[in-house]
Amino acid sequence: MADIIRKFQYHGHDALLLPAEREAFVTLQTWLSGIADELELPENTRKKLLIAADEIFTNIAAYGYPGSGGTAEVEVTFNITRQLLTMKFIDAGIAYNPLESPPPDLTKPLTERSIGGLGIFMVKKLMDTVAYKRENDRNILILEKHLLNREKQK
Amino acid sequence: MKITMNQETNKLTVSIEGSIDTVTAPELEKELAANWNGVTKLFLDFKAVDYISSAGLRVMMAAEQHMEAVGSMTIMNVNDDVKEVFEMTGFDELLNFE
Numbered sequence: 001m002a003d004i005i006r007k008f009q010y011h012g013h014d015a016l017l018l019p020a021e022r023e024a025f026v027t028l029q030t031w032l033s034g035i036a037d038e039l040e041l042p043e044n045t046r047k048k049l050l051i052a053a054d055e056i057f058t059n060i061a062a063y064g065y066p067g068s069g070g071t072a073e074v075e076v077t078f079n080i081t082r083q084l085l086t087m088k089f090i091d092a093g094i095a096y097n098p099l100e101s102p103p104p105d106l107t108k109p110l111t112e113r114s115i116g117g118l119g120i121f122m123v124k125k126l127m128d129t130v131a132y133k134r135e136n137d138r139n140i141l142i143l144e145k146h147l148l149n150r151e152k153q154k
Numbered sequence: 155m156k157i158t159m160n161q162e163t164n165k166l167t168v169s170i171e172g173s174i175d176t177v178t179a180p181e182l183e184k185e186l187a188a189n190w191n192g193v194t195k196l197f198l199d200f201k202a203v204d205y206i207s208s209a210g211l212r213v214m215m216a217a218e219q220h221m222e223a224v225g226s227m228t229i230m231n232v233n234d235d236v237k238e239v240f241e242m243t244g245f246d247e248l249l250n251f252e
Contacts, residue, residue: 047205054207119208
């Protein structure tokens with residue numbers, strides 16, 4: 001039997017299209033919070049999704065389109081059969097695979113630490129799987145979070 | 155995000171409400187820097203903090219570095235979800251909690 005998948009819409013569109021600017025995160029945050037409410041996600045899961053979205057979107061806004069403006073698309077689907085939530089980020093900025101950025105050195109003293117790579121390190125910890133592909137000159141990052149064993153979560 | 159400042163001589167308590175995210179973290183950083191002149195004890199009250207992303211952690215790191223040189227910084231009332239992020243990133247060992 002095929003999985004039952006629900007695609008979340010944003011004002012009738014299959015994806016939320018945002019200017020690749022840091023400030024636009026507010027719109028993404030509001031949309032994702034609404035989805036979390038609809039799915040009655042545990043608080044802890046809602047926060048993890050928002051942090052992951054913050055990190056990925058901030059990366060696109062900061063590095064995706066150097067010297068020019070651009071957009072980022074966010075798609076959210078929920079596989080009801082598998083209780084799997086998927087967030088997909090698509091941008092047409094410079095080719096960038098965040099999974100290749102080196103992890104932060106958490107053992108170094110505060111003053112010697114460089115903060116690069118911290119965001120993506122957090123995303124990998126917060127989500128169950130993170131996958132990157134480059135297709136048709138677009139970066140596609142797919143984040144997945146399983147919602148099984150809800151009763152075990154906070 | 156809502157920021158409330160309460161200053162008693164050299165002690166400043168900053169209560170933060172909402173998320174410390176990519177948009178609000180720079181605001182917090184600005185507010186701290188505008189108010190910490192002469193402050194030797196900085197308390198950040200996290201009681202009403204929803205979540206913190208790396209942009210917020212970056213502000214914590216900068217604030218800790220500043221306060222370490224002139225006094226101390228303490229983070230209060232951290233909830234379990236925020237604590238999880240501090241621990242995951244190793245920041246729990248770099249910052250002071252109460």
